[in-house]
Each structure stands twice: as C-alpha cells, then as structure tokens.
Amino acid sequence: MDLSVLLLMPKKIIALDFDRTLFDTEHFKIALSKSLKKYGIPPVLWRQTYERSIPKNLIKYQIYRPEKHAKIIQKLTKVDAEKILDAFHKVTKQASKFIYKETAPVLKFFVNRNFTLYLVSFGDCAHQRGKIEHSGIAKYFKKIIISNKPKASIKFPDKTIVVDDNILEIKNLYKKYKDTIILVWLNRENKKTKLPESIIKIKNLKNLFKLYNFRTL
Numbered sequence: 099m100d101l102s103v104l105l106l107m108p109k110k111i112i113a114l115d116f117d118r119t120l121f122d123t124e125h126f127k128i129a130l131s132k133s134l135k136k137y138g139i140p141p142v143l144w145r146q147t148y149e150r151s152i153p154k155n156l157i158k159y160q161i162y163r164p165e166k167h168a169k170i171i172q173k174l175t176k177v178d179a180e181k182i183l184d185a186f187h188k189v190t191k192q193a194s195k196f197i198y199k200e201t202a203p204v205l206k207f208f209v210n211r212n213f214t215l216y217l218v219s220f221g222d223c224a225h226q227r228g229k230i231e232h233s234g235i236a237k238y239f240k241k242i243i244i245s246n247k248p249k250a251s252i253k254f255p256d257k258t259i260v261v262d263d264n265i266l267e268i269k270n271l272y273k274k275y276k277d278t279i280i281l282v283w284l285n286r287e288n289k290k291t292k293l294p295e296s297i298i299k300i301k302n303l304k305n306l307f308k309l310y311n312f313r314t315l
C-alpha cells in the first residue's frame with residue numbers, strides 16, 4: 099500500500115490488538131505453566147491441558163478460560179482448583195513484565211502526537227481485563243474494548259488504522275472494511291503469507307513510527 103493514504107487521515111485513530119501485538123503472550127503462558135510447580139505440577143501438564151480449556155467453537159481464536167483449565171488440572175492432580183487459579187492470578191498481577199519493550203514507547207509517541215488510541219482485545223473478559231489492568235499500558239487508551247466477537251463485528255470509524263497480529267482477523271476485516279479502514283498486519287514471526295497489497299505489513303511495532311514519519315515528510 100502507498101503510505102501516502104495516511105496523509106489523508108482526518109481523525110488519527112489507531113486501534114491496537116493486545117495479545118501478541120502489545121503483550122508477549124507466549125512468555126506469559128510459559129510463566130502460567132511454571133506457576134504450578136509449587137504444587138508438584140509440571141509445566142508440561144499445563145501445556146497438555148491448555149487447548150482443552152478453550153471452547154471448541156473458539157479454538158481458532160484461542161479464547162482461554164483459566165477457570166476451566168484449573169478444573170481440568172484439578173481432576174488430573176487432585177490439587178484444589180482454587181489454589182491453581184490463585185497461582186494463575188499471581189502471574190496475571192505481573193502482566194506488566196510481559197509487555198514488549200517497544201510497546202510503551204510506541205504508544206507514548208502516538209499519544210503525544212494527538213493520536214487517539216483504542217485497545218481492541220479479544221478473549222474471555224475477566225481474564226483479559228486482568229491482564230490489561232496489570233499491564234501498565236491501559237492509561238494510553240481512550241477506549242478499551244474487550245470482546246468475544248471477531249473484530250470484523252466492530253464498526254471502526256473511517257480511516258482508523260487497525261493493527262493486529264492475527265491473520266484471520268486481518269483477512270476478515272479486509273473483507274468487510276477494505277475501503278474504509280487502514281489495516282496493518284504485525285508479522286513478528288515473519289510468516290510467508292500472501293495478503294492483498296493494500297494491507298500494510300510490519301515486523302515490529304516500532305515500524306509504526308514510519309507511518310508517522312511519512313506524514314511529516
């Protein structure tokens with residue numbers, strides 16, 4: 099896509115995804131898996147039961163349910179689900195440790211330049227709210243939307259820049275809003291996926307600076 103389209107942005111809204119976009123979900127999951135060691139539960143058991151705690155109809159979107167997970171682990175280990183959940187909550191309280199190092203500088207940069215930021219996060223509401231609340235970055239956002247619905251069901255204002263790492267979300271948003279919003283696919287893992295030209299592809303959140311720099315040329 100020709101980035102000059104960004105020069106025409108009237109409202110300067112950026113809607114950012116949370117997991118794997120601003121937040122290192124993989125490292126957070128590793129910490130969750132290790133949190134049960136004190137009860138003699140190995141991380142591998144956490145991993146093996148993880149997928150089963152995601153409702154089948156939502157598996158492609160990876161909606162995790164810690165309460166369900168705790169119950170599954172309780173059945174297998176006889177460790178009280180309450181204790182397991184408590185261990186999970188302790189990790190959640192440290193969510194700020196799992197924010198990518200470039201996240202806050204990038205958010206700050208855009209807020210200081212009068213961009214309006216939305217956080218649009220997908221997932222189980224209470225769990226997701228806990229992560230966001232303890233992440234230390236909520237203050238940068240004018241609006242925080244936590245939803246169990248795909249992002250294409252949200253009506254974004256015209257010319258909103260939507261940043262997401264999830265290819266499925268990007269494809270669905272493209273189908274529905276390709277003429278009204280600006281899509282940015284954050285491809286941290288350098289996946290070789292063909293996407294339409296008009297979708298901006300970046301490998302690191304810091305590449306968003308380029309969008310702004312272009313505006314000032």
Ligand SMILES: [Mg+2]
Nearest residue numbers: 115117118263
């Ligand atoms: Mg994501």
